[in-house]
Amino acid sequence: xxxxxxxxxxxxxxxxxxxxxxxxxxxxxxxAPPMGVFLMLRGMSLIGDAMAHAILPGVALxxxxxxxxxxxxxxxxxxxxxxxxxxxxxxxxxxxxxEDSAMASFFLISLAAGVMLVSLGGSSVDLTHxxxxxxxxxxxxxxxxxxxxxxxxxxxLALIFRALVVECLDPLFLRGQGTHGGLVxxxxxxxxxxxxxxxxxxxxxxxxxxxxxxxxxxARFWSKRLEGLIGIAVVLAMVASTGGLLLSYHLxxxxxxxxxxxxxxGYMLSALFGRHHSLLARLRRHAAPLGAPEPH
Amino acid sequence: MPLLAxxxxxxxxxxxxxxxxxxxxxxxxxxxxxxGLMSQEAPSRLRLHDxxxxxxxxxxxxxxxxxxxxxxxxxxxGANGTGKSTLIQGIMGMLKPVAGRVECTVPRExxxxxxxxxxxxxxxxxxxxxxxxxxxxxxHGAHKGYCAHHYRRGREVMARLGxxxxxxxxxxxxxxxxxxxxxxxxxxxxxxxxxxxxxxxANVDTETVDVLMTVLRDMAASxxxxxxxxxxxxxxxxxxxxxxxxxxxxxxxxxxxxxxQGQISVASAATLSLGMPGVSA
Numbered sequence: 001x002x003x004x005x006x007x008x009x010x011x012x013x014x015x016x017x018x019x020x021x022x023x024x025x026x027x028x029x030x031x032a033p034p035m036g037v038f039l040m041l042r043g044m045s046l047i048g049d050a051m052a053h054a055i056l057p058g059v060a061l062x063x064x065x066x067x068x069x070x071x072x073x074x075x076x077x078x079x080x081x082x083x084x085x086x087x088x089x090x091x092x093x094x095x096x097x098x099e100d101s102a103m104a105s106f107f108l109i110s111l112a113a114g115v116m117l118v119s120l121g122g123s124s125v126d127l128t129h130x131x132x133x134x135x136x137x138x139x140x141x142x143x144x145x146x147x148x149x150x151x152x153x154x155x156x157l158a159l160i161f162r163a164l165v166v167e168c169l170d171p172l173f174l175r176g177q178g179t180h181g182g183l184v185x186x187x188x189x190x191x192x193x194x195x196x197x198x199x200x201x202x203x204x205x206x207x208x209x210x211x212x213x214x215x216x217x218x219a220r221f222w223s224k225r226l227e228g229l230i231g232i233a234v235v236l237a238m239v240a241s242t243g244g245l246l247l248s249y250h251l252x253x254x255x256x257x258x259x260x261x262x263x264x265x266g267y268m269l270s271a272l273f274g275r276h277h278s279l280l281a282r283l284r285r286h287a288a289p290l291g292a293p294e295p296h
Numbered sequence: 297m298p299l300l301a302x303x304x305x306x307x308x309x310x311x312x313x314x315x316x317x318x319x320x321x322x323x324x325x326x327x328x329x330x331x332g333l334m335s336q337e338a339p340s341r342l343r344l345h346d347x348x349x350x351x352x353x354x355x356x357x358x359x360x361x362x363x364x365x366x367x368x369x370x371x372x373x374g375a376n377g378t379g380k381s382t383l384i385q386g387i388m389g390m391l392k393p394v395a396g397r398v399e400c401t402v403p404r405e406x407x408x409x410x411x412x413x414x415x416x417x418x419x420x421x422x423x424x425x426x427x428x429x430x431x432x433x434x435x436h437g438a439h440k441g442y443c444a445h446h447y448r449r450g451r452e453v454m455a456r457l458g459x460x461x462x463x464x465x466x467x468x469x470x471x472x473x474x475x476x477x478x479x480x481x482x483x484x485x486x487x488x489x490x491x492x493x494x495x496x497x498a499n500v501d502t503e504t505v506d507v508l509m510t511v512l513r514d515m516a517a518s519x520x521x522x523x524x525x526x527x528x529x530x531x532x533x534x535x536x537x538x539x540x541x542x543x544x545x546x547x548x549x550x551x552x553x554x555x556x557q558g559q560i561s562v563a564s565a566a567t568l569s570l571g572m573p574g575v576s577a
Contacts, residue, residue: 163438172415
């Protein structure tokens with residue numbers, strides 16, 4: 001039994017590429033879920049998806065110019081993601097259209113441009129790598145890059161945390177205090193782009209957003225408090241990324257989809273059996289009697 | 297206290313009874329009587345100088361001259377669409393004046409505004425205590441940690457508003473009255489010196505009205521300048537020291553008593569600017 005567990009859970013990490021992928025996954029799991037929680041709470045769950053498409057042309061361009069070099073591809077991804085975010089923001093400001101319609105237009109253009117660029121310069125194998133990620137490609141450079149970006153995200157988030165919370169809760173109050181809410185929002189979107197860029201190596205550009213959103217939406221079934229949501233989402237992301245890697249190793253399936261599907265299973269189970277708003281919670285309605293102490 | 301508006305109303309300028317166009321009248325009406333008199337009066341951190349405000353190129357208010365006395369509660373009265381919210385936005389600096397200016401010596405972070413349509417996201421997972429604590433922004437900003445002393449102040453504020461038992465309740469689960477109390481709690485934490493309230497007692501039960509009235513009166517007594525949009529006559533009599541009637545694009549300083557004595561009903565306040573009934577006391 002112990003041997004079987006060892007063979008399933010520990011032995012795969014004898015390989016260097018598995019260890020690097022696992023560490024990279026854990027680093028991403030610290031940074032991505034808090035972003036997802038804020039995106040979800042602001043009703044911007046799909047913006048992450050749009051951003052993931054937006055980094056594709058930059059990644060493709062980096063790939064065309066420098067080959068399969070992670071720093072080049074990441075830099076391209078960050079630049080094109082930020083560019084699309086700024087373009088969408090300014091187009092919506094100029095035209096008065098809602099930001100999501102501008103974002104939708106731009107991410108479709110980006111996706112088409114990205115796919116076009118990759119197929120011009122490489123084969124369909126390369127395209128799959130970029131779109132869906134590959135654990136085999138996580139070398140030391142990639143790992144350092146992922147860890148560095150994740151650290152920057154966590155530290156920056158800690159610095160803007162209170163401003164971000166107040167901006168989400170009551171933008172008018174923050175504006176009244178003379179703090180530019182748009183700046184906080186801009187920094188936050190920048191972090192989202194950074195995060196997706198860090199994630200595309202293991203997960204692929206399209207799947208990177210999954211590690212951001214799925215743990216966050218799952219956590220909503222388990223907590224009603226911000227700290228709770230973030231904490232639970234981080235743990236879920238860690239379990240999903242490590243478990244997904246193991247599944248991908250044992251079943252010889254691509255790592256990105258395996259990780260995200262595992263997180264998806266967590267989401268489905270939580271929707272059925274979670275503590276709040278789930279199907280089970282709906283069936284077993286329970287209320288504390290009057291005069292009972294307030295839960296913390 | 298001296299009711300300056302009465303003085304003005306007893307001595308209406310010669311043109312006041314004529315149905316002249318509003319703008320010249322208002323300038324004379326306020327320019328001759330009120331502004332001159334008030335400048336020798338109690339200190340004021342908020343003055344309006346010939347203010348003109350517009351929403352989407354449509355002038356809502358013009359030639360608004362006047363001042364809000366420190367430590368007094370001024371009721372803003374007027375029918376829908378007369379520019380109450382516009383004036384508040386102008387005072388808060390959210391709306392740039394077309395002409396004239398707002399002179400406000402209260403630092404920006406000590407001004408508080410509770411609009412009628414809250415920008416508050418009630419689905420955001422935050423408790424009453426956390427909301428009240430965000431009022432520490434002027435002293436703590438984005439980074440400084442809250443110390444025990446500040447948490448104690450937060451609890452005192454909640455006790456004063458009778459919401460201590462709701463400290464850990466999520467905002468989304470509050471009633472309208474409880475939410476209003478929590479928001480006033482935030483302005484108390486903020487140590488607001490200028491507080492603008494847009495119909496704070498709408499959809500609020502009588503007990504909450506009583507609690508809020510007490511707190512607001514205490515705030516005024518401690519020197520806070522309060523501007524409150526009111527529709528209810530009873531609330532006007534209980535809360536306001538002064539009143540500003542908005543009608544036909546102009547603002548008229550008067551006293552709540554004048555309005556309450558029935559000479560000027562709020563419904564007919566619109567006629568005030570034309571020098572109609574009840575002007576002579």
